[in-house]
Amino acid sequence: MRLQLQRHAQSPLLYPNPQHPWESLNVFNAAVTEHNGLFHMHYRAQGVDFVSRIGYAVSGNGLTWNRLEHPVLQPHDGRSDYRGVEDPRVTPLEGRFYMCYTAYGETGNYPMIAVSDNLIMWEDVAPLERTENKDHVLFPEKINGRYAILHRRRPHIWIAFSDDLIHWDDHTIILSPREAGTSQDNWDSKSIGANGGPVRTDDGWLLFYHGYGSEHIYRQSVALLDLNDPTRVLHRPTTHIIEPTETWELRGDVPNVIFSCANIVVGDELRFYYAGSDRLIGLATAPFADVTAFAKRGE
Numbered sequence: 300m301r302l303q304l305q306r307h308a309q310s311p312l313l314y315p316n317p318q319h320p321w322e323s324l325n326v327f328n329a330a331v332t333e334h335n336g337l338f339h340m341h342y343r344a345q346g347v348d349f350v351s352r353i354g355y356a357v358s359g360n361g362l363t364w365n366r367l368e369h370p371v372l373q374p375h376d377g378r379s380d381y382r383g384v385e386d387p388r389v390t391p392l393e394g395r396f397y398m399c400y401t402a403y404g405e406t407g408n409y410p411m412i413a414v415s416d417n418l419i420m421w422e423d424v425a426p427l428e429r430t431e432n433k434d435h436v437l438f439p440e441k442i443n444g445r446y447a448i449l450h451r452r453r454p455h456i457w458i459a460f461s462d463d464l465i466h467w468d469d470h471t472i473i474l475s476p477r478e479a480g481t482s483q484d485n486w487d488s489k490s491i492g493a494n495g496g497p498v499r500t501d502d503g504w505l506l507f508y509h510g511y512g513s514e515h516i517y518r519q520s521v522a523l524l525d526l527n528d529p530t531r532v533l534h535r536p537t538t539h540i541i542e543p544t545e546t547w548e549l550r551g552d553v554p555n556v557i558f559s560c561a562n563i564v565v566g567d568e569l570r571f572y573y574a575g576s577d578r579l580i581g582l583a584t585a586p587f588a589d590v591t592a593f594a595k596r597g598e
């Protein structure tokens with residue numbers, strides 16, 4: 300059994316805005332959160348200075364978006380992330396909103412965690428660590444009494460645990476790239492990383508993740524983790540569920556990229572928001588029952 304996400308007819312949904320210098324070139328890698336009957340999008344944006352900032356848009360249906368004129372998060376003078384703030388992943392947790400984002404500074408990337416009560420004003424909590432790392436995202440609830448986070452020390456997906464969201468330990472590799480010849484198109488043979496927050500189901504956590512092989516094509520799939528011990532992978536299909544095929548996914552700022560920071564369940568549908576070629580934001584969907592079946596026993 301395989302799964303193919305279906306592109307939404309209105310996709311792509313969000314374009315760069317030439318009237319806003321900070322988002323005039325690329326909008327991509329968006330988090331989407333459903334809260335109080337609205338959809339809230341946090342997206343990475345670049346203008347011609349190529350500095351990444353995080354913009355905010357709101358929507359009643361998750362398809363047509365109204366965006367704020369100014370970014371909600373941006374590097375400041377004197378901050379160590381002065382080269383950009385990238386790839387937001389937002390997790391509702393204990394009544395607050397946590398944003399995992401990549402801070403880009405003098406010494407490279409490091410993974411930051413920020414918090415907000417209103418989705419607009421964000422305050423940094425602490426970095427997960429100060430070394431090169433990205434693709435980090437919090438689980439939406441504590442597991443066995445501890446906070447849990449996925450992250451990527453290249454080329455693996457790791458998990459770590461914390462009592463206070465500041466000090467993280469028990470770092471463990473849970474998924475690694477697969478050897479060439481063992482997955483469809485060798486799609487995940489070089490590097491992998493987590494997408495949006497893991498989704499709880501009765502059968503386990505759905506971990507949506509991206510990967511690429513020697514051709515450097517970013518594709519996507521999903522794996523199933525044990526609910527109580529998410530270091531245990533219950534099933535990992537070998538096939539991918541979406542790959543770049545549309546012109547806007549093949550050609551943009553970085554070619555051949557489908558990259559996602561948002562996989563949410565709305566009613567009985569998976570909404571998989573993603574960016575094409577680091578330039579535009581679109582949407583693909585699937586019946587959620589098909590996603591869970593594939594994660595449990597897909598090819």
Ligand code: BMA
Nearest residue numbers: 328385386517553556558577
């Ligand atoms: C990854 C991240 C993403 C980007 C992707 C494709 O390493 O930096 O922000 O979308 O590469 O260029």
